[in-house]
Amino acid sequence: MATHKIFNDPVYGFVTVPYGIIFNLIEHPYFQRLRRIKQVSLTHYVYPGALHTRFHHALGAFHLMTQAIDVLRAKGADINDEESLAVQIAILLHDIGHGPFSHTLETTLINVHHERLSELFMQKLNEEFDGALSLAIQIFEDTYPKKFLHQLVSSQLDMDRMDYLTRDSFFTGVYEGVIGYDRIIKMLAVHEGELVVEEKGIYSIEKFLIARRLMYWQVYLHKTVLAAEQMLIQILRRAKQIVKEGGSLYCPPNLEIFIHHDFSETDFLSRRDELLDAFAGLDDYDIFAAIKGWMKADDRVLSFLSTGLINRKLFKLEMANRKFEPAYRQALKQKIEEWWQGPASDMAYLLLNGQESNHAYNPQSGEIKILFKNGVAQPMSELLESGLHFKNVTKYYLAYPKF
Template sequence: MAYSTQKLHEEKVFKDPVHRYIHVRDQVIWDLIGTKEFQRLRRIRQLGTTYLTFHGAEHSRFNHSLGVYEIIRRIVDDVFANRPEWNENERLLSLCAALLHDLGHGPFSHSFEKVFELDHEAFTQAIILGETEVNEVLSRVSPVFAQNVSDVIAKTYENKQVISLISSQIDADRMDYLQRDAYFTGVSYGHFDMERILRVLRPREDQVVIKSSGMHAVEDYIMSRYQMYWQVYFHPVTRSSEVILTKILHRAKELSEKNYTFAHEPYHFLSIFKGAVTVKDYLKLDESIILYYFQMWEDEEDPILRDLCRRFMNRNLFKYVEFDPSKEYKKLNELEKLFELAGLNPNYYLVVDSSSDLPYDFYRPGEEEERLPIHLMLPNGELKELSRQSDIVDAISGKRRTDHKLYYPKDYILDDSSHMEVKAKIKSILGLE
């Protein structure tokens, strides 16, 4: 029996709070789960610093990756099984790509990426194609299988059906994280009728479409996504913790570039600081390592690094006010000068943070972040873009919502033990009086 078709002697199951059970029948999937690169995802939270806002948000990329795999397994084994439009040869490829799609995420994910200008999808591909246990497992299937999985992640694989299952405006990735994140944060916004959506999915040419009878379930899904972004993912307290996290990493990098002598040398960061991180270096990074350094740096000589680390570790976060950078830039300039007079470095203690989301959009060639639309399949087989059929989706389609906040250390500003006159002006501008 070829390794690619080899089944386990007995089905393995993972108990899961979202999908009840995650079923593993293929030897390849079981072997991938056991690799050290995949096990590393247990040590990376799905929602970064959100646990400082919603205390239950401790779930990991490992949990989520298994969930995405299970949704794809249900689609290809149950929904698409025996359908002439579906290429059964792509089954294992879809399962592996689903399982491994987040393999390259770093600690605290997107915040970490922004500081060091990294791309988790590029690292996912590098891990899949590099000298790793994951690559060894994939290469047993066929000499080109690892490359095919990498191509799905890169969205360059020739069969667009497979790509759209894992990466589109209605895909297994989003369907899992919305429900999983809602469950672990304790909110109700992320719930939608996934069972109904799975029943009305249809493979069609180079994409997956939705039977028109399932339109209302898709509307519910899109509105759930919209609510989750603004109530959970863009929560202002979470953004405050991300601001501090980002500033800690920036400060450590700046000090390293200035040849500062750390009391606790950041060995795990050195190649990243130099912009020469290897896959091997990257795989050694997880959130336990980052938090270890933050705890050590609470006693650093540098006052900024020391203070920011203490704030993050003890959840003494920055406060915020609403801010419109297009209209209030003069106020920001004035605050920056006052902060310097008060002994606060504005680069680290006065931060404008912006969040933006586009809940749904149809295809607009040439624009940033081109998005393939969700298509409904009418009873006569004709395809219609979702917003042309749904008044609800049409109302929000193409409408980007952006929110700006100005973050600052309120406790320092309210401390009248020094720079009283300067702080009085800052209080007045920030509306703290």
């Protein structure tokens, strides 16, 4: 009798999933929804191969977690079978709360962080599975005494980051993002209750940090990707505003409730089952079905933005290391107004400004520690030769139509 299911993953090869609760969770509609949510939003507008999903990522992170547990156990880490299963469940479900297009629409459709939604989904699943997820939830929320188990799920060197950097570089073809995930996992250990990396892995960690920095500016925060994502955000903002003002707008049934209401975390807590089921019915397909319909909307702004996004007529995006001068922004605004010939209020959707920040390594978020042969675990921030890795880099942008 078969004891496991095999998935053929393009990144790692064959991924083994045991029958039982792990397989049953994967089969659940909440998890299957992740097949319909792109891992890196609209990045395929720049890198055409980046069409992989949160489903791919969750399975990949689960696979790496399985390897990490085997390595740690072989080195004497105290992980019993119940804890092993729980941490695998935690990483499998860590992104189950993501909405359409992942991070892009996180605060546009609803004002609830995806990690909070993941917690709510896990709590609801725990009820369906008769309490079998209780330990996984403790690990996910970092309330379980063995801190290193949570660090495997969420830290600056977790299986989440290990998979998304490996997977995103694979599907985008940006090989600067390739990390030695297999060597890093082999170098993991537990020291005084915390996850550490053995001394031999220090250069693999430095390469990991460099790869993460390069991937952010070359892929995740690429200016054309930002332009597309900002257009997507403005489309949903405009649609919600039209409805709020009493206008009529076509909406797929799964999207309609979120266009007509602004739900907060309080709403999700008080109406958990109802709103989670509604949210679980929402994915990328609903958003793009709506946008295709809105190409013919009576509202000029909504039609213009929707047509531009569908046909990849994207905004021009200027990026700079310092804030744009007010005089430059004002001159640009006047040019857009002369070209657009519409109400001044439309400028809120046609001239966009903002900023993006990133640092490859943030010591304040918890250090990666290197374990030396003398038994001393030293923070990575004290070992890096350059401050480049943990310097917070902020870039400012202006986005507007190519008139």
